[in-house]
Each structure stands twice: as structure tokens, then as C-alpha cells.
Amino acid sequence: MSYTLEREDLADLARGAALLGTGGGGDPYIGRLLVEQALREGDGKITVLDPSDLRDDDLVIPTAQMGAPTVVVEKIPHGDEPVAALRALEERLGRRADATMPIECGGINSMIPLLVAARTGLPVVDADGMGRAFPELQMETFSVYGVPGSPLAIGGENGETVIIDTGADNKRMEWLARGVTIRLGGVAHIAEYAMSGAEVRRTAVPNTLTLGLRIGRALRTARERHGDFIEALAGALEGSGYDNIRVLFRGKVVDVERRTVGGFARGHATFAAFDGPERLELTFQNENLVARVDGEVRCVVPDLICVLEAETGEPITTEGLRYGQRAVVVGISTPELMRTPEALAVFGPRAFGLDVEFEPVERLVSP
Template sequence: MQQLSIDDIEDIARGAGILGTGGGGDPYIGKMLLAEEYRRGSVATLMDPDELADDALVVASAFMGAPSVVMERIPSGDEAVEALRVLERRLGRPVTAVVPMECGGLNSMIPLLVAAKTGIPIVDADGMGRAFPELQMETFGVYGVSGSPIAICDDRGHSVIVDTGSDNVSMERHARGVTIRMGGVAYIAEYPMSGADLKRTAIPRTLTLAQSIGKAVATAKSMNRSPLEAVTDCCANSIYGHARLLLEGKVVDVARATSGGFVSGTAEVRAFDDSRSVTLTFQNEHLIAREGDRVLAIVPDLVSVLDIETGLAINTESLRFGQRVHVVGISTPPIMRTPEALQVFGPAAFGLTEPWTPLEDIGVAAGALP
């Protein structure tokens, strides 16, 4: 096990923003809540999946709802802990470890905050390998773990248990309805599972990958090197395996709306010389990057928008006209590319008609990195 320093948290937040594909919530709020918890003497302990006993009880911790609403209703930090305690009472036993639902954005910080506040270790893994907008879109569920029962809590002390058995799609639908009625954002504890199931179904060591990416970006900036190269190098040396620049340019148009608990819309990024233009479609997270009719990257592979100067991720709710950006594609690990996985979070799950093609097989766009 490893006790994480506040510098480690900073690096994880920076890297998780990039892996969050524009969603998962802004990690800044969670990072500030963790900093306050660390000032009080708490610390989060990171556990490698191999250290987890097979009979351990592991629960995924996260926020749920529209990321833009979190910015308007900043949590106290206790909501996710309460969700964990509500689920423990329902299960009748204490939780051994928590795990991120997703490794991106704010949802990398929430389980770290729970770990710091409770002293329960956090497993270095997650169930999405990026960020996805719906609860059934987790490798835990893809490979046979039931998301129910799920505990849902808000910032007013209200809590709800939803239990749909093994039907994770229905769990998402009911939990989404509860979250909307809680004001558009809630905090959850879900997918109670054994340590053996966690090791079988999770994407391993994604928090340390986020930490490596975040540290590499910060180091590159301090040495006047390209943060983009730092990102692509880290991904190439991980289970993700491949990353490339899709376009360098300026955000020229954004259209988005919050509805049904999601932030959905499109954004256009145009090359500085006006020679190329890429359109991004998102539902909380970026789903597809197109250049005209040509697909450059498509879900479940990652599409992230990074500030050119800093290498920091720009969330979908923060995109605005005039931003100078790199649009980056990152391939996903093999566990996210099986037929079972693509059925749950491949293009068709989002209503996209384009077939999934691995990022590395699409070819290098003009002006992009090899």
C-alpha cells in the first residue's frame, strides 16, 4: 500500500482530467476538498489490486449527474461518505476498500476523498478506463457484477436505495431519475463486489497511470517541453498503448445543453490555417471526433481536448470560443474492446451509426503526430 501525498493528488487530478475525455466532472473541486482533508491530518492510501483479498468487499464510489451542476452546488465532501455508510447498512457488513467508478475528472477525486475521510484504502483500478455518462457502462457490469444495490445521497442529507437485481440498465434509469429529483447531482456507492470480482473485471492501475500522466505534463511545462508529447509517451507505455494528435487549432463553435441529467452538444475545432476542421460530439464526455464525414476517433476510445500551453484538459462544460487546443485520441485497453464491452459502451450504445474502428487502425490525420 502507498500513502498518497498532496503532490500525488495534484498529479492524479491533472492526469485524470485528460483520461476523463471531457467529462467525469472538473477535478478541481475534488482536489480542493482533498487538500482541506489533508490539512486536517487525513491521508488516502492506495492499494494495488493484487493486494486485495479475494473475499474483500469493494464498493465503487462516485458522483452522478450533470458535471455543470456540481459547479453550482459544490459538495461539502461528506455526501459520498454517507452513501457508502448507507450501502454498508444495507449489506450488513463493512466495506474493505473503495474503487473509482471511472478514472476521469472529479470521479477520480471523490473515492480518494472517501478514502481519506474514512481510512478505507482505495484500489488502484476503475470500471471505465475513462469517463462514461451512464452507470451500466462499467467493466464491472460488462463481466457479470450487479450494480445493485446502489445508495444515492444528496447534499441535504437525503438518501435512497435502488435495487434492480442484475438489471444494470434499469438501475441507471431509476438512479438517474432520483438524481434529477435531487437537483441534478448526487453521490453514490454502487457495484458491491468481492475482491476476486474486482481483480477479474476492473481496469488495473489507472490511478497510477493518471498520476504518471499528470506528473509528466507538469514536468514538461517546467522544462519548456511539449506537454502533448508527455501525454502520448505515457499512454504509449501503458495498457492503453497508443495516443495521437488529431488536430491543433482553435475552438470556433460550441453548442451544448443540460437535459435529462447530462450535458450534451457539439464543438468545432478549426486548424489555425483554416485547412482542417474537426467536430466533436459529446454526452458529458466526448464520443466521436469527425473531420467532415471521416471518423478520427470514436467511443470507447478516448477523445480529449487539451490546452496547447499547459497540457491541461478542458471539460465539455468549459469549452468556449477562442481556446487554443490540441484534440487528442487515446486508445483503450483490451478489456474495453471485447464484443461484450462494445455492446454496452460502443458507438451504438450512444445512438451513433458509425462502426467502432480502433484508433490505431484509422490512420494518421494530416498534420498529426505518428
Template sequence: MSWELTAADLPDLARGATLLGTGGGGDPYIGSKLVERVLGDGAITVLDPDELPDDAFVIPTAQMGAPTVMIEKIPAGTEPVLALRTLEEHLGRTADATMPIECGGINSMIPFVVAAETGLPVVDADGMGRAFPELSMETFAVYGVHGSPLALAGERGERVIIDTGDDDRQMERLARAVTIRLGGVGHIAEYAMSGADVKRTAVPRTISMALALGRAIRVAREQKRSPFEAIADTLAPTLYSHVRELFVGKVVDVDRRTTEGFARGLARIAPLDGGDELEIAFQNENLTARRGGELLAIVPDLICVVDHETAEPITTEGLRYGQRVRVLGISTPDLMRTPEALAAFGPAAFGLDETFRPVESR
């Protein structure tokens, strides 16, 4: 069912989207402040995919760049709409709605910036079902909708259109190169598609799920209930039905560097009671959780680091020595675990040797 989002929803949506960011995705708090500034007392219609006409024209919008840079480089606010307008002009067609390409992290918010400025509705769905580091890692692409032409806007009004036909990886490479030259952050509009294609290729209802997660954590805290039980209860009836607590411990080391436009590295978490440490490898987002010789969870399943008491999700940039944390593994929807999907954003897509094994199978 379609619903209205107001500024009051933003803190909960930001919290849920940070969890779905699995360590990366950029900080949705910054994005929520952009939405708040434009939205004021207004409301944005969030369209359930089932209520989207098949012939509607949807242009997803997002920010691209390294989350480490996004923190220091707050967008001017005009770029998200400039990216949309540039693609509309190029295609000679105006959008009926926008949509996230990525419901985790700051990209849960960018379509709401666009919606607040243009009056467009936002479709309650996305193409990653979490956060991923590359523009080609989309269920849209997996199921036959390609990203080109992509429009990219920079903070000084730069406008770039990239068309690589059905080669989404080449589109990613060219857009990444431009984004790096723009100072590390660019705003994009891409994967323009029909309502019918949204229903066929997107991960449905991920915005409402992020909002529900963020709200459940907050309410549980207020009511002195376990936020971890609240997370599990919220996810149980969704496409993300399995949650596992993989580890409890204390952050002892984070090795992070920004290379080729990505934040890459390794976080180590020591158990409170001795024994092997947990190692989390990341490329913007968390890729693997490993303890001793054992792989506990692997991409595209969600590996989420949260505060050990409040369940507040912690991004890779937020990790600090001595923090006490829990590490959660959350199952991804089945449409993200097909062989085609795993080829696009499974372990091999990140140069990992391991085969995907569902987190709930352990």
C-alpha cells in the same frame, strides 16, 4: 505495488483525471479541494489490485450528475460517506476498501474523500478506464458484477437504495431520476464486490496512470520539454499505449444544453491553416471526432481536447471561442474493446451508427 497518496499529489492527479475525463466527468479540481480539506497532512493507501485479497469486500463510491451542474453545486462533504454507510447498513457488511467506478473527472477524487474520512484504502483500478455518462457503462457490469443494490445520498441527508437485480440500465434510469430531483447531483455507492471480482472485472492501475500523466505534463513544462511527448512516453508502457494527434485548431463554436440530466452538444474547431473543421459530439464526454466525411476517433477510445502549447486538458464546459487546442486520440485497453464491452459503452450505446474502429488503425 501499493503506495501512499498525499495532498501534494492532488493537483497532478486532477490534471491526469481531467485528461481521462475526455471532456466530461466533472471537474476534479473541486473534488481535490474536498480531499485536501479532509486529508490535511495525512496519507491514503492506494492498493494495487494484485495485493488485494480475493475475499476483501470493496464498495466503489462516486458522484453522479451533469458536470454542468456539479460546477455550481459543491457537495457539503458528508454525502460520499453517507452513501457508503447506507450501502454497508443495507448489506449488513462493512467495506475493506473503496474504489472509483470512473477514474476520469471528479470521480477520480470522490473515493479519496471517502478514504480520508473513513481511513479505508482506495483500490488502484476503476470500471470505466476513463469517464462515461451512465452508471451502467462499467467493465464490472460487462464482466458479470452488477451495480445493484445502489445507495444514493443527497445534500440534505436524503438516502435512497435502488435494487434492480441484474438490470444495470434500469438502475441507471432510476438513480438518474432521483439525482435530477436532488437538484442535479447525488453521491453513490454501488457495484459492491470481492477482491477477486475487482481483479477479474476492473481496469487496473488507472489512478496511478492518471497521477503519472498529470505529473509528466507538469514536469515537462517545468523542464521546457514537450508535454505531448511526455504524455506519449507515460502511456506507452500502459494498457493505453497508442496516442494520436487528431487535429490542431481554434475553437469556433460550442453548442451545449443540459437535458435529462446530461450535458449534450457539439463543439467545432477550425484549422489554423484553412480546410475542414473538426466536429466533436459529446454526451458529458466526447463521443466522436469527425472531420469532413471522415471519422477520426470514436467512443470508447479517448478523445481529449488540450491546450495547444501546455497540454492542459480542457473539459467541454471549459471550451471557449478562440482557444487554440490540440485534439488527442488515445486507445482504450483491450478489455474495453471486446464485443460485450462495446455493447455496453461502444458507439451503439450512444445511438451512433458507426462501427468502432481503433484510433491506432487509421
């Protein structure tokens, strides 16, 4: 069912998106501020459109930010770049969009389509192509199930626009777009994976904006009531397709090694247990990819690995990890759409160069 997203919903959505971003996807706080500004300047509301409400021949153009999250913290967008990318792609296609949509539901990219909606009046489809956040553009359920990402439009901070068209080769599209983004200063905005309403229903992970909003509200309410935020999170996830949650570790950050390389934030973080000798190591590429406790895998991509502040339940992004933080690390199962052999070939462990086979978190860790 479609609904209106109000300005007061944004803080909860940003919190939920930070969790679904699995440490990456860019800081949703910055995106939230951009959307709030656009709403103040416009009519103050955004329509969130259920995928079932799309007509088969509607044109949906997803919009997003691309680049290393560590750069976004220092290079805040003006706010008109994603609209410029959308208009450039519309011109290339010879048709106006009927709606926009996230390519990922995590981090700042839950907010960029809302920014576009606030500035253009387009509705935002309540779905996305990752069900979380991934670092590369071909890592989409859209791509897995046959939608080409090209042509892709890139908008830069100084008014530049670039069109990249690699046909059905989405991996080469990512490679070329990453190079352009690096030369635009490490962050840019994009419009890609233009598709029909029928293709959205066939390939997208549905209702993930609503899920992010529900997660954010649950975490906030648990904090305000001094409740158990893990229990609240489990309740918010129930029936969503993200049905299994496991506590992987409770401890303190004792080391962070992080570099911005090739347009990505790459590195490792080590946590020491509060009440024992165990250590957890996270490996990340923008997003958390694998969590190992004393060398044993406890959760691996595409399942979600989320770091939460131990006292408040606030999600911590990879660029926000700091020595001494007290945290709870949780693993969350992804929908079956993201666990098929076809999907794992695109965004499973091997796609990131990890020498690990995918094993569902609910099998790796007991309840």
C-alpha cells in the same frame, strides 16, 4: 504495489484524471479541493491499494458522484454525501467495506473515493470500471463482466439517502438513479457495484489511479521544461495498455452548443484548423464521444478523445470549452478489456445512438 498518496500528489492526479475523463467525469479541481480539506482535517494520507493486495473475500464498495458536469460547477458538494451513501449501502448489505474504489478514473470521480478514504480511513483500490469516464452507470467493465450494480445507495446534499435495487438489470438501475439525481438538483453521490477482491481483479481496469498520477506529472514537467507535451504524454502512456496516441487536430474553438438535458451535458464543439480550411466537430454526452474532421470519423468511443490547451497541455473539459480557445485534440487507444464485443455492446458507439461502427484510433489515423 500499494503506496501512500500525499496531498502534494493531488494536483498532478487531478490533471491526469481530467485527461482520462475525455472531457467529462466532472471537474477534478473541485474534487481535489474537497480531498485537500479532508486531509487537513484528518491524518494527511491516503493508502492506494494495488488490486493484487486484495484478499479474495474483501468487500470493495466503489463510490462516485453522479450528475451533469455543468451542474457540479455551480453546486459544489459539502463533502460528506459519498460517505453517507457508503454507510447506507453497508447497512443494506449488513457488512462494512474493506476498501473503496473509483467507478471511473476520469474527472471528479477519480477524487470522490479519495475523499471517502480521507474521511473514513479506508484504502482506495488502484483500479476502476471504465478506464476513462462514461456518462451512464451500466457502462462499466464491472457490468460487462457480470457484477451487478445493485443495490445502489444515493446520498443527497441535505442528508437524503435512497436505496435502489434492480437485481442484475444495471441499465434500469441507471435510469432510476438518474431520475432521483435530477430531483436532488442534478447532482448526487453514490455507492454501487459492491464486489469481492476476486471480482475486482477479474473485472476492473487495473492501476488507473497510478496512470492518472503519471500522466499529470508528465504534462506538468513538460510545461515547466518548455518541452513537447504530446511526446511527454506518449511516454507516460507507454506500457499502460493505452499504447497508441494520435494527434487528431490542431485549431481554435469556433462554436460550442451545449445543453443540460435529462441529467447530462449534451452538445457539439467545432474547431477550425490553424493552418487550413479543415474543421473538426466533437459530439459529447458529458464525455467526448466522436471526433470528425470534415465529416470523416477520426476517433470514436470507447477510445479516448482529449482536448488539450495548445500552449500548456492542460486538459479542457466539455463544460470548460469556450470560443477562441487554442487546442490540440488527441485520440488515445483503450485497453483490450474495453474493446471486446461484450464491452462494445455496453459502451461502444451504438450504445450512445451513434450511427458509427467502432474502429480503433490507430487504424483511423496514421502515426
